[in-house]
Amino acid sequence: MNWKRRRMRRLFLYASFLGEKITAQSAKNTDPFMTDNQRGATLMMLSMAAFVLNDTFVKLLGGHIPLFEILFLRGIVATVALVIMCWYLQALKFQHSARDWTLMIARSASEIAAAYFFLTALIHMPIANVTAILQTLPLTVSLGGVLLFKNPIGWRRLLAILVGFGGMMLIVRPGSDGFDVYSIYVLIAVLCVTARDLTTRAMSKAVPSLFVTLLASLSVTVYSGFMMIGADFTHMSGLDQFCLLASAFFIVGGYAFSVLVMRVGDISFVALFRYSRSISKLKSVLKWCCC
Numbered sequence: 001m002n003w004k005r006r007r008m009r010r011l012f013l014y015a016s017f018l019g020e021k022i023t024a025q026s027a028k029n030t031d032p033f034m035t036d037n038q039r040g041a042t043l044m045m046l047s048m049a050a051f052v053l054n055d056t057f058v059k060l061l062g063g064h065i066p067l068f069e070i071l072f073l074r075g076i077v078a079t080v081a082l083v084i085m086c087w088y089l090q091a092l093k094f095q096h097s098a099r100d101w102t103l104m105i106a107r108s109a110s111e112i113a114a115a116y117f118f119l120t121a122l123i124h125m126p127i128a129n130v131t132a133i134l135q136t137l138p139l140t141v142s143l144g145g146v147l148l149f150k151n152p153i154g155w156r157r158l159l160a161i162l163v164g165f166g167g168m169m170l171i172v173r174p175g176s177d178g179f180d181v182y183s184i185y186v187l188i189a190v191l192c193v194t195a196r197d198l199t200t201r202a203m204s205k206a207v208p209s210l211f212v213t214l215l216a217s218l219s220v221t222v223y224s225g226f227m228m229i230g231a232d233f234t235h236m237s238g239l240d241q242f243c244l245l246a247s248a249f250f251i252v253g254g255y256a257f258s259v260l261v262m263r264v265g266d267i268s269f270v271a272l273f274r275y276s277r278s279i280s281k282l283k284s285v286l287k288w289c290c291c
Helices: 002-016 018-026 032-062 067-088 098-124 127-134 137-149 155-172 181-202 209-227 238-261 267-290
Strands: none
Touching (some): 032 238, 098 209, 127 181, 209 238
């Protein structure tokens, strides 16, 4: 039984968190810079795809299920799954420096604020307008990387970010009717996500990425549970339960990849691949319409 357990652990670790295993390999590579950037780009696209799918299922639930109920129930499922994964992969490590704990707490607070402001706006705004405003994220994250971590950013990369931003604005073409008070909510969410990503970058490598993912899920769950005090739960149909479970599955992936991606590669390069979120949304909308 022990050898089977060890074999399953290795297989699960490889399948779920390939990025962390490649980190050790890239350190031995003769060209680690490119390897890290390529891995960071892949992780960013996976993260964006997971968040898009999560947003889709939350949008389906948001019309008749209260936001905090969605966050709370989704968080319970996601947190339990992450606790099991952390225990199985021996990532439940609490002995970290005061600096890392401060960064993890700050990141969790940013995660809570980002979830609240973004999902509130997503429920009340056209998805095209939300997507358009989110295109400022590569700019804010890249700028933060330059200011805080002195990451170099050439004019070509800056131009690519600006061109990507303009291109996505042309694709989504947000109407003026969609920009209201909830547009400010999305902008606040952008700032919160920027703070979340930069604090992740500042953490030491000794902190397991899966443990950071668990704290993110737990913090949002506790906050939404606190906001649910005194509220009645809405009856959920079978389809609602499926959407909730699917949302929990994809949010775990989104959380995990968003942690991994900020720990490798150059921030200004990796940030470019946030635009894959808009491409994923466009494909989802087209597929939904065709069906």
